[in-house]
Amino acid sequence: MTPSPLLQLLTERLRDAPFHIGQIAVSPLTGEGIELRHRDDAGLAADGLETFDRPDDARDIAQYDAAGEYRPLKGSPDLKRGWRLVLAGPGEVRTALDLFYPAALALWAACSGNRMRVVPLARTLERQTGMYRFARNISPEGAADLMRRRCLTGCSRHPLWAESQNPAVPSHGIPLLCPEACSFFVAEARVVAKAEFDAKAAPQPATGN
Ligand code: SF4
CATH class of the missing domain: 3.30.70.2320 (Alpha-Beta Plaits)
Incomplete structure (x- = not known):
C-alpha cells in the first residue's frame, strides 16, 4: 500500500534526523529505530531515562506534567522529562507525535504544501x-x-x-x-x-x- 503524503513527508524528514518538534528531540538510533525524548534530556545517558517502546505510550507521557497536574493543552511547554520512547519507524513516530501534539504533523504537511488555512x-x-x-x-x-x-x-x-x-x-x-x-x-x-x-x-x- 502506498504511504500517505504525510507519512512520506515524515519519512523524508526522518532521513535528516535529528530534529526537534516542540519540546521533543527526534533522533535515529545506531542500528535500527528512532528515539524520542525531551529536548532538555538530550545530553543524558539512555540508561538514566525510563524507556518506553509503544507509540501509544506517548499518551501517558503527555498526560501529566512533572508535578502530576493534568495537561489539557498539549502545546503547553511543560512536558515532563525523564523518558525516552524507542520506535520502529515512521508510522510509529507519526502515531506518537500525533499523541504528543495533536494535528501538528497534518498542519505541517498542509503548510509544506501551501494548503494552510489561517483563520483570523x-x-x-x-x-x-x-x-x-x-x-x-x-x-x-x-x-x-x-x-x-x-x-x-x-x-x-x-x-x-x-x-x-x-x-x-x-x-x-x-x-x-x-x-x-x-x-x-x-x-x-x-x-x-x-x-x-x-x-x-x-x-x-x-x-x-
Ligand atoms: S491559540 Fe494556539 S498558540 Fe495560542 S494557546 Fe491555543 S493552541 Fe497555543
Missing part, C-alpha cells in the same frame, strides 16, 4: 455561541495582551492567526503551527472581555471640584 481571530470569535459569544467583545489591546501571555509564553505552538500578513513559519525542526485560536484562548478571551466590560461599567472616581 475576529472570525473565530464571531463563530462562538452560547456563553462564549461574549468573547467577541474583547478589545484589540486585550486580545494582543492575551496572545502574548497565553500563546507566546504559555504554549509551544506558533500562533499564525495573530500575524496579519505572510505569517512567518519557523524553519527549524518540524514547526508546531496554530492556524486558528483554540478553545482555551477563546475561553480566556471571554474572561478578559468581561473584565473590560466591568471596568468600563464601574463608576468613575470623582475628580474633585
Whole structure:
C-alpha cells in the first residue's frame, strides 16, 4: 500500500534526523529505530531515562506534567522529562507525535504544501455561541495582551492567526503551527472581555471640584 503524503513527508524528514518538534528531540538510533525524548534530556545517558517502546505510550507521557497536574493543552511547554520512547519507524513516530501534539504533523504537511488555512481571530470569535459569544467583545489591546501571555509564553505552538500578513513559519525542526485560536484562548478571551466590560461599567472616581 502506498504511504500517505504525510507519512512520506515524515519519512523524508526522518532521513535528516535529528530534529526537534516542540519540546521533543527526534533522533535515529545506531542500528535500527528512532528515539524520542525531551529536548532538555538530550545530553543524558539512555540508561538514566525510563524507556518506553509503544507509540501509544506517548499518551501517558503527555498526560501529566512533572508535578502530576493534568495537561489539557498539549502545546503547553511543560512536558515532563525523564523518558525516552524507542520506535520502529515512521508510522510509529507519526502515531506518537500525533499523541504528543495533536494535528501538528497534518498542519505541517498542509503548510509544506501551501494548503494552510489561517483563520483570523475576529472570525473565530464571531463563530462562538452560547456563553462564549461574549468573547467577541474583547478589545484589540486585550486580545494582543492575551496572545502574548497565553500563546507566546504559555504554549509551544506558533500562533499564525495573530500575524496579519505572510505569517512567518519557523524553519527549524518540524514547526508546531496554530492556524486558528483554540478553545482555551477563546475561553480566556471571554474572561478578559468581561473584565473590560466591568471596568468600563464601574463608576468613575470623582475628580474633585
Ligand atoms: S491559540 Fe495560542 S494557546 Fe491555543 S493552541 Fe494556539 S498558540 Fe497555543
